[in-house]
Amino acid sequence: MSNHFYDRDLISISELSQSEISLILDTAKKIKQSPKKNLLQGKILASCFFEASTRTRLSFEAAMLKLGGGVCGFSDAGSTSAKKGESLYDSIKVITAYADVIVLRHPQEGAARMAAEVSNKPIINAGDGSNQHPSQTLLDLYTIYECQGRLDDLHIAFVGDLKYGRTVHSLSQACAAYNTKYYFVSPDILKMPEYICDYLSSKGMNYSIHSNINEIIDQVDILYITRLQKERFDEAEFKQIQGKYSLTAEMLREVKPNMRVMHPLPRVDEIEVAVDRTKHAYYFEQAENGLYVREALLALILNKELF
Amino acid sequence: MEKTLSVTAINNGTVIDHIPAGQAITILRLLKLVDHKNQVTIGLNLSGNRGFKDLIKMENRYLTDREMHEIAIFAPNATINTIKDFKVIKKHKALLPESVIDIMRCPNPRCVTQNEPLKTCFDLYKHNEIIKLRCKYCEKTFLREEVKEYVA
Ligand SMILES: [Zn+2]
Numbered sequence: 001m002s003n004h005f006y007d008r009d010l011i012s013i014s015e016l017s018q019s020e021i022s023l024i025l026d027t028a029k030k031i032k033q034s035p036k037k038n039l040l041q042g043k044i045l046a047s048c049f050f051e052a053s054t055r056t057r058l059s060f061e062a063a064m065l066k067l068g069g070g071v072c073g074f075s076d077a078g079s080t081s082a083k084k085g086e087s088l089y090d091s092i093k094v095i096t097a098y099a100d101v102i103v104l105r106h107p108q109e110g111a112a113r114m115a116a117e118v119s120n121k122p123i124i125n126a127g128d129g130s131n132q133h134p135s136q137t138l139l140d141l142y143t144i145y146e147c148q149g150r151l152d153d154l155h156i157a158f159v160g161d162l163k164y165g166r167t168v169h170s171l172s173q174a175c176a177a178y179n180t181k182y183y184f185v186s187p188d189i190l191k192m193p194e195y196i197c198d199y200l201s202s203k204g205m206n207y208s209i210h211s212n213i214n215e216i217i218d219q220v221d222i223l224y225i226t227r228l229q230k231e232r233f234d235e236a237e238f239k240q241i242q243g244k245y246s247l248t249a250e251m252l253r254e255v256k257p258n259m260r261v262m263h264p265l266p267r268v269d270e271i272e273v274a275v276d277r278t279k280h281a282y283y284f285e286q287a288e289n290g291l292y293v294r295e296a297l298l299a300l301i302l303n304k305e306l307f
Numbered sequence: 308m309e310k311t312l313s314v315t316a317i318n319n320g321t322v323i324d325h326i327p328a329g330q331a332i333t334i335l336r337l338l339k340l341v342d343h344k345n346q347v348t349i350g351l352n353l354s355g356n357r358g359f360k361d362l363i364k365m366e367n368r369y370l371t372d373r374e375m376h377e378i379a380i381f382a383p384n385a386t387i388n389t390i391k392d393f394k395v396i397k398k399h400k401a402l403l404p405e406s407v408i409d410i411m412r413c414p415n416p417r418c419v420t421q422n423e424p425l426k427t428c429f430d431l432y433k434h435n436e437i438i439k440l441r442c443k444y445c446e447k448t449f450l451r452e453e454v455k456e457y458v459a
Contacts, residue, residue: 110419110444265372
Protein backbone atom coordinates (compact mmCIF):
# COMPACT_ATOMS: atom_id res chain seq x y z
CA MET A 1 0.00 0.00 0.00
CA SER A 2 1.42 3.42 -0.84
CA ASN A 3 1.85 5.97 1.88
CA HIS A 4 1.01 9.65 1.64
CA PHE A 5 3.71 10.67 4.11
CA TYR A 6 6.27 9.83 1.44
CA ASP A 7 8.41 12.89 0.64
CA ARG A 8 6.40 15.14 2.97
CA ASP A 9 7.65 17.71 5.48
CA LEU A 10 6.81 17.56 9.16
CA ILE A 11 6.78 21.13 10.48
CA SER A 12 3.89 21.50 12.91
CA ILE A 13 1.77 18.98 14.82
CA SER A 14 -1.37 20.92 13.89
CA GLU A 15 -0.95 19.85 10.25
CA LEU A 16 -1.54 16.20 11.11
CA SER A 17 -5.02 14.70 11.08
CA GLN A 18 -6.06 12.19 13.70
CA SER A 19 -5.73 9.32 11.25
CA GLU A 20 -2.24 10.48 10.24
CA ILE A 21 -1.22 10.55 13.90
CA SER A 22 -2.63 7.05 14.32
CA LEU A 23 -0.59 5.85 11.34
CA ILE A 24 2.62 7.25 12.86
CA LEU A 25 1.86 5.68 16.25
CA ASP A 26 1.01 2.30 14.69
CA THR A 27 4.20 2.39 12.64
CA ALA A 28 6.25 3.18 15.77
CA LYS A 29 4.63 0.22 17.52
CA LYS A 30 5.50 -2.12 14.62
CA ILE A 31 9.10 -0.91 14.58
CA LYS A 32 9.41 -1.29 18.35
CA GLN A 33 8.15 -4.88 18.09
CA SER A 34 10.26 -5.84 15.09
CA PRO A 35 13.15 -3.62 13.98
CA LYS A 36 13.45 -2.83 10.24
CA LYS A 37 17.19 -3.11 9.77
CA ASN A 38 17.73 -2.29 6.11
CA LEU A 39 14.68 -0.26 5.28
CA LEU A 40 16.58 2.97 4.54
CA GLN A 41 19.81 1.58 3.17
CA GLY A 42 21.56 4.10 0.93
CA LYS A 43 19.55 7.08 2.27
CA ILE A 44 21.25 10.01 3.97
CA LEU A 45 19.90 12.14 6.79
CA ALA A 46 21.37 15.62 7.24
CA SER A 47 21.23 16.39 10.93
CA CYS A 48 21.37 20.20 11.09
CA PHE A 49 21.44 21.51 14.63
CA PHE A 50 21.95 25.28 14.61
CA GLU A 51 21.57 25.11 18.38
CA ALA A 52 22.57 22.25 20.64
CA SER A 53 20.01 19.64 21.64
CA THR A 54 21.94 16.50 22.34
CA ARG A 55 19.01 14.27 23.22
CA THR A 56 16.93 15.09 20.16
CA ARG A 57 19.92 14.92 17.83
CA LEU A 58 21.14 11.56 19.15
CA SER A 59 17.72 10.01 18.91
CA PHE A 60 17.18 11.16 15.30
CA GLU A 61 20.65 9.98 14.31
CA ALA A 62 20.26 6.64 16.13
CA ALA A 63 16.85 6.20 14.48
CA MET A 64 18.36 6.66 11.01
CA LEU A 65 21.26 4.29 11.74
CA LYS A 66 18.90 1.62 13.11
CA LEU A 67 16.98 1.69 9.84
CA GLY A 68 20.21 1.15 7.89
CA GLY A 69 20.61 4.72 6.65
CA GLY A 70 23.54 7.13 6.96
CA VAL A 71 23.90 10.41 8.81
CA CYS A 72 25.89 13.59 8.23
CA GLY A 73 25.59 16.95 9.93
CA PHE A 74 26.62 19.28 12.68
CA SER A 75 25.64 19.74 16.30
CA ASP A 76 25.83 23.49 16.83
CA ALA A 77 25.96 26.61 14.71
CA GLY A 78 29.51 27.43 15.87
CA SER A 79 30.92 24.85 13.48
CA THR A 80 29.02 26.08 10.40
CA SER A 81 29.15 28.99 8.02
CA ALA A 82 26.12 30.47 9.84
CA LYS A 83 28.81 31.82 12.15
CA LYS A 84 30.33 33.61 9.16
CA GLY A 85 26.98 35.26 8.51
CA GLU A 86 25.50 32.89 5.93
CA SER A 87 21.71 33.07 5.83
CA LEU A 88 19.70 30.01 6.74
CA TYR A 89 18.21 30.26 3.25
CA ASP A 90 21.62 29.70 1.64
CA SER A 91 22.61 26.97 4.12
CA ILE A 92 19.47 24.99 3.34
CA LYS A 93 19.93 25.45 -0.44
CA VAL A 94 23.38 23.88 -0.13
CA ILE A 95 22.53 21.08 2.31
CA THR A 96 19.51 20.06 0.22
CA ALA A 97 21.84 18.76 -2.47
CA TYR A 98 23.60 16.35 -0.11
CA ALA A 99 20.83 14.54 1.72
CA ASP A 100 17.52 12.68 1.29
CA VAL A 101 15.95 14.21 4.40
CA ILE A 102 16.89 17.17 6.60
CA VAL A 103 16.32 17.27 10.35
CA LEU A 104 16.47 20.90 11.42
CA ARG A 105 16.85 22.52 14.82
CA HIS A 106 17.08 26.31 14.79
CA PRO A 107 16.58 29.10 17.34
CA GLN A 108 14.42 31.21 15.01
CA GLU A 109 10.69 30.56 15.04
CA GLY A 110 9.46 29.54 11.62
CA ALA A 111 12.91 28.36 10.47
CA ALA A 112 11.62 24.91 9.54
CA ARG A 113 8.67 26.34 7.59
CA MET A 114 11.06 28.49 5.59
CA ALA A 115 13.44 25.57 5.05
CA ALA A 116 10.55 23.51 3.68
CA GLU A 117 9.84 26.22 1.13
CA VAL A 118 13.48 26.43 0.09
CA SER A 119 14.30 22.72 -0.02
CA ASN A 120 13.02 20.10 -2.43
CA LYS A 121 13.87 17.42 0.15
CA PRO A 122 11.61 16.69 3.10
CA ILE A 123 12.28 18.72 6.27
CA ILE A 124 11.59 17.43 9.77
CA ASN A 125 11.30 20.19 12.35
CA ALA A 126 13.32 19.23 15.43
CA GLY A 127 12.48 22.48 17.21
CA ASP A 128 12.22 26.07 15.96
CA GLY A 129 12.67 28.37 18.95
CA SER A 130 9.69 28.16 21.25
CA ASN A 131 7.37 27.31 18.36
CA GLN A 132 7.07 23.65 17.36
CA HIS A 133 8.76 20.33 18.03
CA PRO A 134 6.35 17.81 16.54
CA SER A 135 8.37 14.63 17.10
CA GLN A 136 8.34 15.37 20.85
CA THR A 137 4.56 15.66 20.80
CA LEU A 138 4.27 12.44 18.81
CA LEU A 139 6.49 10.52 21.20
CA ASP A 140 4.41 11.84 24.11
CA LEU A 141 1.21 10.69 22.40
CA TYR A 142 2.78 7.32 21.62
CA THR A 143 3.86 6.91 25.24
CA ILE A 144 0.39 7.73 26.54
CA TYR A 145 -1.12 5.30 24.05
CA GLU A 146 1.37 2.61 25.03
CA CYS A 147 0.91 2.85 28.79
CA GLN A 148 -2.87 3.42 28.80
CA GLY A 149 -3.86 1.33 25.77
CA ARG A 150 -5.82 4.26 24.35
CA LEU A 151 -5.77 8.03 23.85
CA ASP A 152 -9.48 8.72 24.27
CA ASP A 153 -11.20 9.93 27.47
CA LEU A 154 -8.10 10.16 29.67
CA HIS A 155 -7.55 12.45 32.65
CA ILE A 156 -4.21 14.19 32.19
CA ALA A 157 -2.49 16.57 34.62
CA PHE A 158 0.17 18.98 33.40
CA VAL A 159 2.44 20.13 36.21
CA GLY A 160 5.15 22.79 36.56
CA ASP A 161 6.05 25.50 34.06
CA LEU A 162 2.94 25.69 31.90
CA LYS A 163 3.62 29.21 30.65
CA TYR A 164 6.87 28.76 28.75
CA GLY A 165 6.79 25.01 28.13
CA ARG A 166 6.48 24.37 24.41
CA THR A 167 6.12 20.67 25.13
CA VAL A 168 3.01 21.08 27.26
CA HIS A 169 1.45 23.57 24.87
CA SER A 170 1.75 21.25 21.87
CA LEU A 171 0.73 18.13 23.75
CA SER A 172 -2.29 19.73 25.39
CA GLN A 173 -3.48 21.01 21.99
CA ALA A 174 -2.93 17.61 20.38
CA CYS A 175 -4.89 15.90 23.18
CA ALA A 176 -7.96 18.01 22.38
CA ALA A 177 -8.75 15.50 19.61
CA TYR A 178 -9.22 12.76 22.22
CA ASN A 179 -11.80 14.11 24.67
CA THR A 180 -9.22 14.69 27.37
CA LYS A 181 -9.99 16.03 30.85
CA TYR A 182 -7.18 18.44 31.76
CA TYR A 183 -5.78 19.46 35.15
CA PHE A 184 -3.31 22.36 35.06
CA VAL A 185 -1.09 22.49 38.14
CA SER A 186 1.32 25.43 38.33
CA PRO A 187 2.30 28.53 40.26
CA ASP A 188 0.14 31.47 39.24
CA ILE A 189 2.97 33.23 37.41
CA LEU A 190 3.59 30.14 35.24
CA LYS A 191 0.01 29.25 34.41
CA MET A 192 -1.19 27.94 31.07
CA PRO A 193 -1.49 30.81 28.53
CA GLU A 194 -4.97 32.05 27.76
CA TYR A 195 -4.74 31.21 24.07
CA ILE A 196 -4.27 27.51 24.90
CA CYS A 197 -7.19 27.54 27.36
CA ASP A 198 -9.34 29.32 24.74
CA TYR A 199 -8.37 26.73 22.17
CA LEU A 200 -9.32 23.85 24.48
CA SER A 201 -12.66 25.49 25.30
CA SER A 202 -13.36 25.99 21.61
CA LYS A 203 -12.86 22.24 21.16
CA GLY A 204 -15.33 21.53 23.98
CA MET A 205 -12.67 20.26 26.41
CA ASN A 206 -12.86 20.67 30.19
CA TYR A 207 -9.95 21.87 32.24
CA SER A 208 -9.43 22.85 35.85
CA ILE A 209 -6.67 24.89 37.46
CA HIS A 210 -4.82 23.85 40.62
CA SER A 211 -1.89 24.95 42.74
CA ASN A 212 -0.88 21.64 44.30
CA ILE A 213 -0.27 18.13 42.89
CA ASN A 214 -1.99 16.53 45.88
CA GLU A 215 -5.34 18.08 44.89
CA ILE A 216 -5.54 15.97 41.74
CA ILE A 217 -3.08 13.10 41.97
CA ASP A 218 -5.66 10.39 42.74
CA GLN A 219 -7.91 11.41 39.83
CA VAL A 220 -5.54 11.26 36.89
CA ASP A 221 -4.29 8.65 34.43
CA ILE A 222 -1.22 10.66 33.39
CA LEU A 223 0.85 13.03 35.50
CA TYR A 224 2.96 15.01 33.03
CA ILE A 225 5.60 16.88 35.05
CA THR A 226 7.89 19.59 33.71
CA ARG A 227 10.81 21.41 35.24
CA LEU A 228 10.36 24.69 37.10
CA GLN A 229 13.24 26.94 36.14
CA LYS A 230 14.87 28.29 39.26
CA GLU A 231 15.94 31.48 37.51
CA ARG A 232 12.31 32.59 37.17
CA PHE A 233 11.99 32.97 40.98
CA ASP A 234 13.93 34.51 43.82
CA GLU A 235 15.46 31.92 46.08
CA ALA A 236 13.07 32.15 49.03
CA GLU A 237 10.08 32.04 46.71
CA PHE A 238 11.48 29.02 44.88
CA LYS A 239 11.98 27.03 48.09
CA GLN A 240 8.43 27.81 49.11
CA ILE A 241 6.69 26.67 45.94
CA GLN A 242 9.03 23.85 44.93
CA GLY A 243 7.36 21.25 47.15
CA LYS A 244 3.92 21.81 45.63
CA TYR A 245 5.09 20.87 42.16
CA SER A 246 7.47 18.02 43.00
CA LEU A 247 6.64 14.36 43.22
CA THR A 248 7.79 11.96 45.92
CA ALA A 249 7.19 8.19 46.14
CA GLU A 250 5.17 8.84 49.30
CA MET A 251 2.59 10.81 47.29
CA LEU A 252 1.81 7.78 45.10
CA ARG A 253 -0.01 5.71 47.71
CA GLU A 254 -3.57 6.56 46.74
CA VAL A 255 -3.21 6.95 42.98
CA LYS A 256 -5.03 4.91 40.32
CA PRO A 257 -3.19 1.66 39.53
CA ASN A 258 -2.89 2.64 35.85
CA MET A 259 -1.49 6.12 36.61
CA ARG A 260 1.83 6.83 34.88
CA VAL A 261 4.26 9.69 35.42
CA MET A 262 5.81 11.34 32.36
CA HIS A 263 8.50 14.01 32.05
CA PRO A 264 10.25 15.32 28.92
CA LEU A 265 13.62 15.19 30.77
CA PRO A 266 16.08 16.40 31.90
CA ARG A 267 14.67 16.43 35.42
CA VAL A 268 16.33 18.25 38.28
CA ASP A 269 14.52 17.60 41.53
CA GLU A 270 10.85 17.72 40.56
CA ILE A 271 10.71 13.91 40.66
CA GLU A 272 12.40 12.14 43.56
CA VAL A 273 14.65 9.25 42.48
CA ALA A 274 12.65 6.85 44.66
CA VAL A 275 9.72 7.32 42.22
CA ASP A 276 11.84 5.58 39.55
CA ARG A 277 11.43 2.26 41.40
CA THR A 278 7.62 2.39 41.38
CA LYS A 279 5.44 0.99 38.59
CA HIS A 280 4.16 4.53 37.98
CA ALA A 281 7.46 5.88 36.61
CA TYR A 282 7.34 5.99 32.82
CA TYR A 283 9.70 8.81 31.83
CA PHE A 284 12.62 6.63 30.78
CA GLU A 285 10.30 4.54 28.60
CA GLN A 286 9.07 7.87 27.20
CA ALA A 287 12.64 8.88 26.28
CA GLU A 288 13.25 5.49 24.67
CA ASN A 289 10.04 5.81 22.66
CA GLY A 290 11.54 8.91 21.06
CA LEU A 291 13.70 6.53 19.08
CA TYR A 292 10.81 4.41 17.72
CA VAL A 293 8.67 7.41 16.88
CA ARG A 294 11.55 9.06 15.00
CA GLU A 295 12.23 5.77 13.20
CA ALA A 296 8.56 5.71 12.23
CA LEU A 297 8.73 9.27 10.86
CA LEU A 298 11.86 8.55 8.82
CA ALA A 299 10.44 5.25 7.57
CA LEU A 300 7.19 6.91 6.44
CA ILE A 301 8.82 9.98 4.88
CA LEU A 302 11.58 8.11 3.02
CA ASN A 303 9.71 4.99 2.02
CA LYS A 304 7.16 4.88 -0.78
CA GLU A 305 5.34 1.81 0.46
CA LEU A 306 3.74 1.15 3.82
CA PHE A 307 4.82 -2.00 5.62
CA MET B 308 -18.82 70.53 6.13
CA GLU B 309 -19.91 66.96 5.50
CA LYS B 310 -21.75 68.12 2.43
CA THR B 311 -18.70 69.64 0.72
CA LEU B 312 -16.87 66.34 1.11
CA SER B 313 -19.84 64.39 -0.16
CA VAL B 314 -19.44 61.34 -2.34
CA THR B 315 -20.68 63.00 -5.50
CA ALA B 316 -18.13 65.78 -5.37
CA ILE B 317 -15.66 64.09 -7.73
CA ASN B 318 -16.12 63.54 -11.41
CA ASN B 319 -14.60 60.12 -11.94
CA GLY B 320 -12.72 57.96 -9.46
CA THR B 321 -13.14 56.29 -6.09
CA VAL B 322 -14.30 57.34 -2.66
CA ILE B 323 -13.35 55.25 0.36
CA ASP B 324 -15.69 56.02 3.22
CA HIS B 325 -16.02 54.78 6.80
CA ILE B 326 -12.31 54.44 7.39
CA PRO B 327 -11.56 54.30 11.14
CA ALA B 328 -10.15 57.66 12.25
CA GLY B 329 -6.39 57.61 11.92
CA GLN B 330 -6.15 54.93 9.22
CA ALA B 331 -6.47 57.14 6.12
CA ILE B 332 -2.76 57.93 6.11
CA THR B 333 -1.90 54.23 6.18
CA ILE B 334 -4.23 53.56 3.27
CA LEU B 335 -2.78 56.50 1.38
CA ARG B 336 0.64 54.92 1.74
CA LEU B 337 -0.66 51.45 0.91
CA LEU B 338 -2.20 52.68 -2.35
CA LYS B 339 0.83 54.88 -3.09
CA LEU B 340 -1.53 57.81 -3.59
CA VAL B 341 1.20 60.33 -2.94
CA ASP B 342 2.73 59.40 -6.31
CA HIS B 343 -0.67 59.53 -7.93
CA LYS B 344 -0.76 62.36 -10.50
CA ASN B 345 -4.42 63.16 -9.96
CA GLN B 346 -6.22 64.97 -7.22
CA VAL B 347 -6.62 63.23 -3.86
CA THR B 348 -8.74 64.68 -1.06
CA ILE B 349 -8.56 63.31 2.45
CA GLY B 350 -10.87 63.99 5.33
CA LEU B 351 -9.59 63.21 8.80
CA ASN B 352 -11.63 62.85 11.98
CA LEU B 353 -14.96 63.61 10.33
CA SER B 354 -17.92 63.01 12.56
CA GLY B 355 -20.12 60.26 11.18
CA ASN B 356 -23.04 58.25 12.52
CA ARG B 357 -20.71 55.80 14.24
CA GLY B 358 -18.20 58.25 15.73
CA PHE B 359 -15.16 59.70 14.01
CA LYS B 360 -14.02 58.48 10.63
CA ASP B 361 -11.61 59.23 7.82
CA LEU B 362 -12.46 59.50 4.14
CA ILE B 363 -10.40 59.43 0.92
CA LYS B 364 -11.48 60.67 -2.50
CA MET B 365 -9.31 60.10 -5.53
CA GLU B 366 -9.84 61.36 -9.04
CA ASN B 367 -9.35 58.88 -11.89
CA ARG B 368 -8.11 56.10 -9.68
CA TYR B 369 -9.90 52.76 -9.36
CA LEU B 370 -9.12 49.88 -7.03
CA THR B 371 -8.22 46.32 -7.91
CA ASP B 372 -9.78 43.45 -5.95
CA ARG B 373 -6.46 42.97 -4.23
CA GLU B 374 -6.35 46.59 -3.13
CA MET B 375 -9.88 46.36 -1.78
CA HIS B 376 -8.82 43.34 0.26
CA GLU B 377 -5.79 45.16 1.57
CA ILE B 378 -7.86 48.15 2.62
CA ALA B 379 -10.08 45.84 4.65
CA ILE B 380 -7.15 44.97 6.91
CA PHE B 381 -6.96 48.61 8.00
CA ALA B 382 -10.60 49.55 7.54
CA PRO B 383 -12.80 46.46 7.85
CA ASN B 384 -16.04 48.47 7.64
CA ALA B 385 -15.00 50.75 4.79
CA THR B 386 -17.31 51.38 1.85
CA ILE B 387 -15.69 51.74 -1.54
CA ASN B 388 -17.68 53.85 -4.02
CA THR B 389 -16.82 53.91 -7.68
CA ILE B 390 -17.77 57.24 -9.27
CA LYS B 391 -18.53 57.93 -12.96
CA ASP B 392 -19.83 61.35 -14.06
CA PHE B 393 -20.44 62.46 -10.47
CA LYS B 394 -22.59 59.41 -9.77
CA VAL B 395 -21.94 56.42 -7.56
CA ILE B 396 -22.11 53.53 -10.00
CA LYS B 397 -20.85 50.83 -7.65
CA LYS B 398 -20.72 50.40 -3.88
CA HIS B 399 -18.46 47.75 -2.37
CA LYS B 400 -17.98 46.68 1.21
CA ALA B 401 -14.30 46.11 1.97
CA LEU B 402 -13.77 42.36 2.22
CA LEU B 403 -11.22 40.91 4.57
CA PRO B 404 -8.73 38.73 2.66
CA GLU B 405 -7.87 35.22 3.88
CA SER B 406 -4.21 36.07 3.97
CA VAL B 407 -1.93 39.02 3.53
CA ILE B 408 1.47 38.69 1.89
CA ASP B 409 4.44 41.06 2.15
CA ILE B 410 2.53 44.01 3.63
CA MET B 411 2.87 43.60 7.37
CA ARG B 412 5.93 42.97 9.52
CA CYS B 413 5.84 40.16 12.10
CA PRO B 414 6.14 41.69 15.60
CA ASN B 415 7.82 38.57 17.04
CA PRO B 416 11.54 39.41 17.38
CA ARG B 417 12.44 35.71 17.20
CA CYS B 418 10.50 35.13 13.97
CA VAL B 419 12.56 33.88 11.03
CA THR B 420 11.08 36.61 8.81
CA GLN B 421 13.13 39.21 10.75
CA ASN B 422 16.44 37.94 9.38
CA GLU B 423 15.85 35.93 6.24
CA PRO B 424 14.98 37.04 2.70
CA LEU B 425 11.31 36.15 3.04
CA LYS B 426 7.95 37.65 2.26
CA THR B 427 5.85 37.76 5.42
CA CYS B 428 2.52 35.98 5.26
CA PHE B 429 -0.35 36.17 7.74
CA ASP B 430 -3.65 34.33 7.82
CA LEU B 431 -6.50 36.59 8.89
CA TYR B 432 -9.33 35.79 11.25
CA LYS B 433 -12.24 37.87 12.37
CA HIS B 434 -13.81 36.80 15.63
CA ASN B 435 -16.39 38.96 17.43
CA GLU B 436 -15.40 41.97 15.28
CA ILE B 437 -11.77 41.57 16.37
CA ILE B 438 -9.26 40.99 13.57
CA LYS B 439 -6.37 38.66 14.34
CA LEU B 440 -3.38 37.79 12.19
CA ARG B 441 -1.47 34.54 12.42
CA CYS B 442 2.10 34.45 11.10
CA LYS B 443 2.63 31.55 8.71
CA TYR B 444 6.21 31.14 9.94
CA CYS B 445 6.37 31.56 13.73
CA GLU B 446 2.66 30.56 14.03
CA LYS B 447 2.00 33.29 16.58
CA THR B 448 -1.33 35.11 16.55
CA PHE B 449 -1.50 38.89 16.94
CA LEU B 450 -4.18 41.51 17.22
CA ARG B 451 -4.48 43.71 14.16
CA GLU B 452 -3.20 46.72 16.14
CA GLU B 453 -0.03 44.89 17.15
CA VAL B 454 1.10 44.30 13.57
CA LYS B 455 2.67 47.21 11.71
CA GLU B 456 2.84 47.53 7.95
CA TYR B 457 6.14 47.86 6.14
CA VAL B 458 6.81 51.50 5.39
CA ALA B 459 7.38 51.80 1.65
ZN1 LIG C 1 6.28 35.51 12.65
